[in-house]
Amino acid sequence: MWDSIKEFAADFFVTGDPLIYGADVSIALVSIAIVFVLTYFKKWKWLWREWLTTVDHKKIGIMYLIASLLMLFRGGVDAILMRMQLALPDVEFLQADHYNAIFTTHGTIMILFMAMPMMFALFNMVVPLQIGARDVAFPFLNALSFWMFLFGAMLLNISFVIGGSPDAGWLSYPPLSELSGSPGRGQDFYIWGIQISGIGSLATGINFIVTILKMRAPGMKLMKMPLFSWSVLSASITILFAFPILTVTLALLFLDRYFGAHFFTLDGGGMSMLYVNLIWMWGHPEVYIVVLPAFGIFSEIVATFSRKTVFGYNSMVFAMMVISVLSFFTWVHHFYTMGSSADVNAFFAITTMAISIPTGVKIFNWLFTMYRGRIKFDLPMLWTMGFIPCFLVGGATGVMLAVAPANFQYHNSYFLVAHFHQVLIGGVVFGYLAGIYYWWPKLFGFKLDEKRGRWGFWFWNIGFYLCFFPQYFLGLDGMTRRVYTYGWDRGWAALNFASTAGAFLMGVGFIFQVWQIAYSVRKGERDKTGDIWNGRTLEWSIPSPPPVYNFARVPQVQHVDDWWREKEDRENGIVRPQPELEPIHMPKNSGIPFIMSSFWFLIGFGFTFDWIWLVIIGFLGVFGSMYARSFTYDVDYYIPVDEIKKTEQKLRGATT
């Protein structure tokens, strides 16, 4: 009996590495602490009612934000560990297999469980406010998306203490990721973690397309819509078309591993390169999915802090839509070296270069917006200024990589690593951080501290260049990605050491930001006006934080930057008429999204450990939840006029 328990535990828990034991202890302690605090302060009911069952887009956005910041921390720790291992030649800090696991989880977490949820956080926090809506089109589905993401992310994250981490790279190319190459549990955690959260992402894409197309405030024609909402629309369209491909590709890999199919195996007629072809049909659009909203954020910020309408609004819209469609026609540039025909490589080299044209248009538009503007360098604008040169260099090295014959030199080298970090950190992370600084006061009612934020900004930026510029040269010197150690004879020591120093500086920048948030919660400047930046779009016309129904009256939109125009009108003594208040129609909370997602978690966990009974329980639970939802007809309620009046008076003072 004791022996069989021991045997089970040895298979179930990851053992052997002191780092892992340290993680075990800290996870156990944190969990106990959370349970203790919730119980001590009697907060369980509050947690369930206010957060776990909420369908309010603002709260869902906040939960996405918290989760993504935690994931940024985990992915960042992975990065620091890797850089410590590579700081000098012949370091014996991490073993080869441990290093493999770390670069795999770093990539997977940063793209799928950090960038995606941070993007969805901004979607949720901003879009309904910006288009004058009271929630998204499908609030229930929105909650479901969040919980699917969270349980998927948890599935991948527990792998490093239970069952073992995936270690076949962030896109898990077969045949290495097949059963023959990765017999462990980690690969199954990877498949199911991404699969479950991927369904949530697809649902979010659909949700925001319908929200933006059908729920704009009256008068807000598409071509009067704020550019961030446009960027969300273009990203959501890309999600709609890209994510099913990911679902299929991972499902086929799962079938190979679980049912002995031969899609990507080396025997049985399978083609492992078919996987690479399919996964990049999703993977390339995916990088545009995460960067398009960043473009939208910069457009809002540049206009607000330059006090000007954005330059070339139409070309901005056009550029984003072109990017979202073109992104589906460039995927082969990730595997030029496969040995496809010259025609194939030439075609995809041209499409890849073509996509830099609309991107360039956008950069010029931002510059022209700033031209002769009275620019204020608050934190959001500071990050935008950090973004432009950084993304420009990243884009330029991207065009270098797009040249198919030259690509054979750069392929899988640190040149590539430097390039994609430059566009993903310089573009996506800088963009989302700028967006978080910009909209934080709207959601929380206070500003993030400027002084600590500036320290964070400079540590991030200097650290970034110190970390990644040396990597271009390392790549040209022949250092390939994913090597876990190298000898003194290579001559890579100095550049690698500099790079590691840069990574630590970025880590310090992150610590400053955490400090900044903690400090500002208590001492940050409170926002009484709801319009702390002197904004231009509708979200700044309501109190911060907004009431549950967002808008007491549905706004009537007349112009691009309608709120700005309304403020101008007011100065000239023109006051727009205020229609009578009406009862507001709102969706009811529901516990089903949380419950259904936890059953999905059981399915993933069951498949990972071959526990079919658990899989069956999971599927029964999922279908039970779907039926339960389908049979629920009491899904909405109304907020009476009296209550709206009271709330508005409390939030705005006696003016309304």
Added chain:
Amino acid sequence: MAQHIVSPEVHEHHTQEQESLKTAGFWLFLISDVILFGTLFATYVVLVGHTNGGPTGKELFEIQGFVISTFILLTSSFTSGLAVLQMHAKNLKGLIFWLVVTILLGGAFLFIEIEEFLTLIHEGANIGTSAFLSAFFVLVGTHGIHVTLGIFWCIGLIIQLRKHGITTVTKRKITNFGLYWHFLDVIWIFLLSVVYLMGVM
């Protein structure tokens, strides 16, 4: 209750707007499903020649089976349309009758498909025999799973119809189910063309 604060007409207005959003969202879901099947088709077309020395489609496919199941599914697409017509005529009995006919036909289709799969497996042509058969089973099987889910969905809708009658909400649900069922029929036509007809050519 909601209706105490606003009049039934206002509530109905909100419900209608809500429900029309759901049809729009469902349409987008169907398009994402088009991409899903498109990817499976791509896999199949790339791997169709990779028989690994095992049987080809020409040797395996039974003409009688797929011809019968094609006409069954085509007819069920038609009967689901008749159900929607009955719904718009506000005829609850007719609606339920044609929905029942539709799921019976769907069940017959599934029965033939499962039998085909079992025969193939019995002959030693299973998902692990070759890349071609992996792609075949997964492409056709995914369509079969969709039909199965559709049947369970429809059963749930029939129960709701008996409970609530034809309302704005049930109407939207039936409309979406109808779209889903026609969509599965269209997918099957492409399966028939690309997998079976091209397979036995």
Added chain:
Amino acid sequence: MSQHSADNHSHDHGHGHHEEEAHGSIKSYTMGFILSLILTVIPMVIVFNDLMGRTGTLAVILITAVAQLFVQMWFFMHIRDEKGPRYNLMALSLGILLVITIIAGSVWIMSFNSYTQ
């Protein structure tokens, strides 16, 4: 919550301004059914009786399948009945374009070693 489209908004709640959408008649459904039966039978007859060469047969199979797609979209799914901007049709068109890209692209790209197993 309340939805409102920018394109056609009215604030007079009492109105039943949601007219019934057009949704076909028994005649159009029967037409669609007969057409789809014919379009299914044509390729079957040609394939089972070897009436045409390889290219011709392939062409007929694909053309009738695509024709059937349009028949079902038109007569059963009422794609033309959408009011306001035709978002459904636009999304579907883009979807079909991308499906063609996925399939044709995969075949083109993966043809580099499809005969070396």
